[in-house]
Structure formats: structure tokens, C-alpha cells
Amino acid sequence: MMKQDLTLNSKLREIVANPVGHDVAVKLLTQMGLPSRLARNPLLGGLRLKQLKALFKQLDPGFFDAVLNLLNSEKDTLDDSRVEPKRAWWKEAVFYQIYPRSFMDSNGDGVGDLRGILSKLDYLKALGVDAVWLSPIYDSPCDDNGYDIRDYQKILPEFGSMDDFDALLGGLHERGMKLIMDLVLNHTSDEHPWFTEALQSESSPKRDFYFFRKGRGKKPPNNWTSFFGGPAWNFYPGQDVFALHLFSKKQMDLNWDCPALREEIYGMVRWWLEKGVDGFRLDVINYISKPAALPDGNAFIGSLMGFSGIEHYFAGPRLHEYLRELRTKAFAPYGAFSVGETPGAGEKIGRLLTDDTRGELDLIFSFDHLETPGHTRFDEYAYDLSYLKRFYIERLNTSLGHGWDTLFYDNHDNPRMLSKIDPPGAHRFTLAKLLGVLQMTLCGTPFLYQGQELGAVNKVFSSIGDLRDVESLNLYEDLIKTMPADDALRRVLAGTRDHARTPMQWNDSKNAGFTTGTPWIDTDGDEKLCNAEQQLEDEYSVLRFYQRLTAIRRASKAFIYGQTEYIDPKANHSMRYIRRLGEEAYYIECNLGASETKHKAHGRGGSTLVLSNYEDETETLRAYEARVYRVS
Numbered sequence: 001m002m003k004q005d006l007t008l009n010s011k012l013r014e015i016v017a018n019p020v021g022h023d024v025a026v027k028l029l030t031q032m033g034l035p036s037r038l039a040r041n042p043l044l045g046g047l048r049l050k051q052l053k054a055l056f057k058q059l060d061p062g063f064f065d066a067v068l069n070l071l072n073s074e075k076d077t078l079d080d081s082r083v084e085p086k087r088a089w090w091k092e093a094v095f096y097q098i099y100p101r102s103f104m105d106s107n108g109d110g111v112g113d114l115r116g117i118l119s120k121l122d123y124l125k126a127l128g129v130d131a132v133w134l135s136p137i138y139d140s141p142c143d144d145n146g147y148d149i150r151d152y153q154k155i156l157p158e159f160g161s162m163d164d165f166d167a168l169l170g171g172l173h174e175r176g177m178k179l180i181m182d183l184v185l186n187h188t189s190d191e192h193p194w195f196t197e198a199l200q201s202e203s204s205p206k207r208d209f210y211f212f213r214k215g216r217g218k219k220p221p222n223n224w225t226s227f228f229g230g231p232a233w234n235f236y237p238g239q240d241v242f243a244l245h246l247f248s249k250k251q252m253d254l255n256w257d258c259p260a261l262r263e264e265i266y267g268m269v270r271w272w273l274e275k276g277v278d279g280f281r282l283d284v285i286n287y288i289s290k291p292a293a294l295p296d297g298n299a300f301i302g303s304l305m306g307f308s309g310i311e312h313y314f315a316g317p318r319l320h321e322y323l324r325e326l327r328t329k330a331f332a333p334y335g336a337f338s339v340g341e342t343p344g345a346g347e348k349i350g351r352l353l354t355d356d357t358r359g360e361l362d363l364i365f366s367f368d369h370l371e372t373p374g375h376t377r378f379d380e381y382a383y384d385l386s387y388l389k390r391f392y393i394e395r396l397n398t399s400l401g402h403g404w405d406t407l408f409y410d411n412h413d414n415p416r417m418l419s420k421i422d423p424p425g426a427h428r429f430t431l432a433k434l435l436g437v438l439q440m441t442l443c444g445t446p447f448l449y450q451g452q453e454l455g456a457v458n459k460v461f462s463s464i465g466d467l468r469d470v471e472s473l474n475l476y477e478d479l480i481k482t483m484p485a486d487d488a489l490r491r492v493l494a495g496t497r498d499h500a501r502t503p504m505q506w507n508d509s510k511n512a513g514f515t516t517g518t519p520w521i522d523t524d525g526d527e528k529l530c531n532a533e534q535q536l537e538d539e540y541s542v543l544r545f546y547q548r549l550t551a552i553r554r555a556s557k558a559f560i561y562g563q564t565e566y567i568d569p570k571a572n573h574s575m576r577y578i579r580r581l582g583e584e585a586y587y588i589e590c591n592l593g594a595s596e597t598k599h600k601a602h603g604r605g606g607s608t609l610v611l612s613n614y615e616d617e618t619e620t621l622r623a624y625e626a627r628v629y630r631v632s
């Protein structure tokens with residue numbers, strides 16, 4: 001059946017039945033500080049869009065057209081029947097993300113490298129890691145630490161050689177672990193030969209690989225802004241032409257509408273798969289399809305999101321088509337795994353991308369749980385864990401068995417979750433274990449980020465000179481135009497990605513055992529209190545706890561494929577649930593706050609405590625206490 005286009009006459013219920021409409025409604029409500037369930041409110045559902053338009057006269061008139069356009073470009077619908085999830089290794093695996101620059105330096109130049117990672121494989125194995133995701137290691141001028149690729153088939157010399165890479169891949173496989181590469185396909189470095197060639201002349205065969213456009217007079221071709229500040233366009237005076245970059249000025253967006261570009265990409269991906277890599281994490285993969293006309297972004301959406309133009313490309317017109325092609329032509333013949341990084345994709349778009357009958361991606365990272373509603377990464381605030389609970393109850397399993405979720409708290413783009421929840425760090429190590437319990441016992445695939453298994457928290461940076469990240473430095477330059485330097489620094493420090501990019505803390509020696517030289521970014525002395533060596537010796541450490549967690553997860557499929565049953569889902573400060581598969585069941589009980597709450601037993605036939613983040617079992621749950629019981 002052909003789907004009817006949505007119009008101003010459509011009812012909100014019809015708008016929300018559209019997967020993109022649902023996610024946009026939820027996002028708008030959340031951004032405006034309203035509960036997301038309003039999107040499904042039956043009374044509101046009867047309202048027509050034009051009534052809403054009359055109600056919100058102050059909204060710019062183009063807003064409703066922009067939204068309707070976006071919704072009408074998504075013709076696919078979702079299958080709402082519940083099915084048994086298919087079994088797959090990547091549903092059972094524990095993934096571990098390595099940021100190579102900061103993991104381990106083998107040659108004393110202050111920069112982490114492949115040989116360094118190779119020297120730590122036994123550490124990862126003992127932690128219970130099944131698959132490693134390496135942030136980019138390709139040749140790059142490193143304007144954005146490797147997310148600006150100059151040559152997809154060469155290793156960055158600072159990180160090592162192709163022989164080192166082969167040794168690392170071999171070392172992982174020998175130990176029964178898999179390797180996932182980080183692939184940046186939305187853009188390349190402006191130093192990639194494709195771009196330098198394209199820039200030579202209008203008739204270059206590579207010209208169509210990128211978005212070259214004439215300006216509007218002196219002004220850029222449209223009003224899109226870059227995530228790293230300023231307009232999303234570079235001007236090249238020699239040819240009086242602009243080129244698009246959604247990220248830094250050295251990260252040029254690729255034009256996926258060009259078939260020759262797509263073939264180049266698929267060939268390159270197959271080349272890595274021939275080498276034996278097991279899959280990919282795909283950087284901002286939902287941004288790859290842009291409408292050819294590159295229309296202006298809507299002003300209201302722009303001000304709400306803080307970035308202009310995003311509605312045109314976060315779920316672009318040919319996204320599904322390109323993902324399927326990438327899968328058929330490159331991934332499928334090798335059985336390669338894929339996890340897409342998809343900022344802005346909510347529940348329903350997420351399902352379109354991961355439903356296993358649709359042949360697009362295996363998993364995605366969505367980021368809706370990383371900040372509580374109304375907050376952005378650069379706000380100073382304390383994250384309320386009861387939001388995380390509500391988020392999980394609403395979001396996990398909404399794929400009805402057709403898709404699968406990822407579970408993660410930290411990555412290289414975010415401050416540490418522990419510091420968001422408990423900024424003073426009073427409950428640091430207990431809370432670290434609690435998050436581990438949620439991550440390893442809820443339904444989904446866990447992705448750990450280096451240092452998380454030690455209880456890593458935000459860093460103490462004292463000046464802007466301590467920071468290295470292009471996003472932070474650009475933002476700071478921008479902010480000091482309108483506010484005192486101290487305020488600008490505070491804001492940048494609340495959200496800087498560098499909190500997660502300082503050296504891995506291996507021991508308490510100089511530079512945390514990361515390098516014998518001068519590290520590219522400093523540690524802050526926290527290694528005296530928190531490091532892998534000391535934690536391996538301490539039975540009650542976060543690291544040893546994570547080792548036990550991965551072990552219990554591995555020992556029972558109930559944690560993977562089991563049904564999840566939430567007990568007392570409305571309780572604010574505790575989270576209780578059962579994971580059950582056949583005869584086997586586990587009861588998980590967590591105190592989500594710092595004040596005590598009552599322990600509630602579960603299970604008629606008795607229960608055995610399998611794991612807890614306190615040394616004894618009492619009738620009260622103490623601050624951030626988490627217990628895992630086996631029940632019958």
C-alpha cells in the first residue's frame with residue numbers, strides 16, 4: 001500500500017505513527033523540558049497539525065513544512081509483531097573501546113600505539129573482553145585525532161606499521177577476541193588525495209566525491225553550521241567555490257550520491273575484510289545522505305538543537321538505500337559485524353536501522369541517555385539516575401526482538417558518566433560497580449570504554465592550555481567573544497571530550513605507566529588513587545568486580561536472551577528486575593541514590609547472592625548498592 005503523504009491536515013497520531021515523526025516529536029518535547037510520553041497522549045493525538053500551527057504562532061512558519069518534508073521522505077514502516085531474537089555472537093560479546101592515542105605507548109614518544117595495545121592483550125582477555133573496537137588508526141593529519149582520514153589503507157606512522165597492525169589482529173584472534181575498526185565514511189581529511197585532486201579543477205573526476213557549491217554572493221551556499229563551530233563551509237578563493245564540512249575545517253563531507261565514490265568505499269572496506277577484521281564501528285553513519293539541493297536549515301530547529309541544517313541529514317533521503325548497498329556489497333560476503341554511530345536517531349529510527357529483516361546495521365549507538373532532558377554536554381549539572389531507569393524501561397526491548405540495543409556510558413566523545421552522576425566523586429568506586437551491573441545484566445550488548453573498568457572520572461584541567469581537542473579549543477575561542485574567560489573555561493570543562501582522552505592509568509609511576517616520554521596530554525595525578533596494577537591486587541577493586549561481571553554474563557544466556565521483567569517500575573530510587581530464560585533466572589536489585597532504601601527479597605524457592613558491590617548483605621540497600629541474585 002502506498003503511504004499517503006502527511007500534510008497540515010494530518011492528525012498528531014498519524015505524525016507520530018511515522019518513525020521519523022515519532023522520534024522528532026520525542027526529541028522536541030525533551031528539548032523543551034516536557035515528558036516524552038506526551039507524544040503518545042490520546043487526547044493530543046486527535047489534534048491536527050494545522051491546529052498546532054495556529055497554537056504556536058510564534059514558531060517560524062517554515063517549521064511545519066520542514067518537519068513534513070522530513071517525515072514524508074521516510075516511506076518505510078515498522079513491523080510491530082514480537083519475535084524471538086535471533087542468536088548472534090555480537091549479542092553475547094562484551095566490547096571494549098580503545099582510544100589508541102591514549103591507551104599504551106610502546107616507544108616513549110608520548111603517543112599510544114599498536115605495539116602498546118599488543119602488550120596489553122592479556123589484560124583485556126582477563127577482563128573478559130570478546131571484541132575490541134579501535135578508534136581510527138589510519139593515516140591522518142590528526143586535526144580531530146584520526147577522525148580525519150588521509151589514507152584509508154595506511155596506518156598512521158605514529159601508531160605503527162601495517163606489520164604491527166597484522167600482529168595486533170593476529171594477537172587478538174589467537175586469544176579468541178575479535179577486532180572492530182572505526183570507519184569514518186561521512187567525511188575525509190582535506191588532505192586525502194580525493195579532496196586535493198577534486199580541488200584542482202571543476203572537471204576533476206573526483207570533484208563529485210564532495211560537496212562543492214557556489215556561494216550566495218560572498219555568503220556560503222546555505223546556513224548549515226559545523227559541529228565544531230562556525231559555518232559548515234570552507235571558501236576556496238582560487239576557484240571562488242565553497243566545500244561542505246559538518247565537522248572541523250579539515251573534515252570534508254563526502255557526497256554519497258556519487259556512485260563512483262561508493263564503489264571506492266566498498267572496495268576499501270572489502271580490502272580490510274580480506275585482511276580478517278571482524279567488523280566496523282561506523283562514524284556518524286546516519287549523516288551520509290544529504291538532499292542534493294542542500295536546502296537551508298529551519299531557524300527554529302537550529303536554535304533548539306544548537307546546530308543549523310541537521311534535519312536535512314540526520315536521517316537523509318537515501319540513508320537506508322546506502323546502508324543496504326554497503327551491507328550487500330561489502331559486509332555480507334564476509335559476515336562482517338556493524339555498529340553505527342547515529343547521533344539524533346531515536347527509538348523508531350533506531351529500529352529502522354537495526355531491524356534484522358531490513359539488512360542495514362547490526363547495532364547503533366544512540367545518545368539519548370547520556371544527558372538528562374533539558375541538559376547538554378556543556379552544562380554543569382548532576383545527572384539523575386532515575387532518568388536512566390525510566391529511559392531503559394521505555395527504550396530497551398522496543399525493537400520487539402527484531403533489533404538489539406547497545407549499552408554504554410563512556411566513550412571518547414564524552415566526559416565520564418561517574419562524574420556526571422556524582423560530581424564530587426563521594427561514591428566513585430561503588431557507583432562504578434553499580435553501572436557495571438546495569439551494563440552487564442540488562443538486555444543489550446555492552447561496550448566498555450578504556451578506564452571505565454577502573455572507575456575513571458573526569459580530569460582536573462587547570463587551563464585551556466591543558467586541553468587538546470579541536471572541539472573544545474574552537475568552542476572556547478567562540479565563547480570568549482561573549483563571556484569572561486573563566487566562565488568560558490568552566491563551560492568547556494563541563495563537557496570537554498578530553499576528560500576521556502587522557503592516558504590510561506596502568507600504575508602509579510610517572511605518567512601512569514602510559515609512557516616513558518612526555519605524554520601528548522597529561523594525567524592529573526589520579527593514577528595514585530586509581531590504576532590497573534593496584535586494582536588487580538585488590539579483591540574489592542572495580543577492575544576485579546568487572547572481571548566477575550563479565551564472567552557471570554558469559555556463564556548464563558539468561559543475561560543475554562532472557563526476558564526482562566521490571567519490578568515496581570515506578571519506584572524512584574531503586575531499580576529491580578528479573579532476567580529469565582527457561583528455568584534460569586536472576587534478580588537484580590539496585591539502589592540508584594545515595595540514601596538507604598529497603599532491600600526487597602525475591603524468589604519463592606530462595607535466592608543466592610552471586611555478586612554485590614558491598615562486602616556484606618544487609619536488610620537495607622546502602623548508597624548505590626547493587627546486587628545480583630540467582631533465583632528459582
Ligand code: TEU
Binds near residue numbers: 227
Ligand atoms: O562523533 C560524532 C558526533 O556527532 C559527536 O559525538 C561529536 O563528538 C560531538 O559531540 C559533536 O558536537 C564522531 C566521533 O565519535 C568523533 O570523535 C568525531 O569528532 C566526529 O564523529 C567526527 O568524525
Ligand code: CA
Binds near residue numbers: 110
Ligand atoms: Ca608511541
